[in-house]
Amino acid sequence: MHPKASDAGKESKGPSPDAPHIAEALLADLLSNTADLVSFYDRDFRLTHYAAGLKGMHGGAVALGAAIWEIYPGFLDSSCRDEFLRVFQGGTPASIDLPRSRGQAPRSVFVFGTANGVGIIESREHGGRSAAEEQEHVILLHQATHDVLTGLQNRRRFGERLQQALASIGGTKPKAALLQIDLDDFKAVNDTLGHGAGDTLLQLAAGRIRDALRDGESAYRYAGDEFAVIQVGKEQPAEAERLAGSLIDAFKEPFVINGIAVFVGSSIGIAFGPEHGTDGEQLMKAADIALYAAKTDGRGCARTFNRSMLLLLEQRENLRRSLRAALERGELYLEYQPLIRPPSSVIGFEALLRWRHPEIGIIPPSVFIPIAEADGLMDEIGRWVLEQACRQALTWPSSLTVAVNLSPAQFLSGSLTDTVAQIIDEVGIRADRIELEITETVLLEKTIDNIDTLNTLNVLGIRISLDDFGTYYSSLSYLKNFPFDTLKIDQYFIADLETDLKGQTIVRSIISLAHGLGISVTAEGVETSAQARWLIKENCDCLQGNLLGRPLDAEATGDFIRLSSPKGIRTMEGSNRAL
């Protein structure tokens, strides 16, 4: 049976989902571009893909599943069989001279191995490119249109394909979809595990994207950790939403890089042509805005462009511009949340940064700290926070500590220990009243430097806590290698503590693990008396959360200290009482 003409077209457009990644990209490219006679065979020597022109040359012999010797009987000839088998068994690509039939001009074909079998390129005309030129042509074509790292089609090809997709649609019905994909936390992996690990992650991510694709969908690496998929000829918006769903799911499993399980999700922005843009640039802008909305909606999700998103973008731009001036204008300030040792002693406060924007009002750190980090402002802001918090702590009884959060940018800047020592000196506070909170993302790279930094801080007498424990990589080796004083269990584990038996087991184990290592444990986000009672029963050393005290401004913190009596602390639920 011969494939119908439409079958040949279909084959030449879409790679088989099982084809290995590089070969798949190469294949799609070759078959849609080359005027030459290209064909691919599996390990059983059966034809799997071919350029439409092959039929013109070899006629009825060309059919999916046809054996290689039906198309190239010369390979049965002992003069070229051995050379062919050598390439087939993994040898270097070779130009093989086919045996000459009577009256025929000499012919050679270029044979190269693929992960699935072999590919063959036959020059259409004798006297055209030589086999070596053919090989070079294929390589150059691939390099010009593909990303070297991931094997996906590159930005240049993306631009061309997007224009083509938009040109091929008519009317106002959305028929072309652009999905812009961005990895969540890629920067953290690159900054902490190193660029080699970052590259590996990008390759694995590209593989997951490719595996999620069906016919009529093509993937591109657009820049850095940004990928894109173009979808044409589908029922929209349903198909774009379905694909976005499977892409998000594909990133839920951890990536294992150098033996470390790394969770990197994906956020996706979707835009449809011609509805959201009639040229490539407009459509990309719309998808980008939708992607930004996905990022701000908590990441790990997909959003489709709508006009109201423009407002969001404008707000962020405004924020970015005004953040630079916020520090000078005195718009940043700190709140202090009490840290309670059960049953009722206030042992200190955690300083939490806020921005009082003149028009917008109070902006939480989760919104502006990422902007400050991206703009390289966090070092300066962090320095201000530390100094401010230390000055405030001087107004409290000298037994109370102050905990300050450090962003990765500060920790990696190299001047952290000097800055801290200088501030302690200038402010005149005892070092053992300061606790610095770091998250695990800080610790992954440059382990020796990190140990040095932590040890130097330790020598200064400063305490170090590991914040948000349980949410990042949770590698126990940090607990072995770093001199932590406190481990803060993330509020994620505390929230369901009353009902979640697994959560209880995890928290109980963390407490016992930390105690075994001589590390004190703080539970974050304690909101109910039942949670507090359970944690106290399990010997948790310190509690923090809205039940025991919400973050308060500097003045209210002074009042809180005065009001907390040795007999009982004020819970937010009511009057003074011991827990």
Ligand code: C2E
């Ligand atoms: P974090 O260090 O884990 O701080 C605890 C967060 O939990 C605070 O959020 C706090 O307000 C909130 N929280 C406390 N008790 C409860 C509770 O009972 N229930 C709930 N639902 N939440 C509670 P906030 O102030 O929005 O800060 C968020 C994060 O921003 C902080 O998490 C910290 O990572 C970062 N951050 C805050 N201030 C600074 C700073 O000065 N520098 C740096 N680098 N990061 C900061």
Ligand code: MG
């Ligand atoms: Mg903290």
Ligand code: MG
């Ligand atoms: Mg925390």
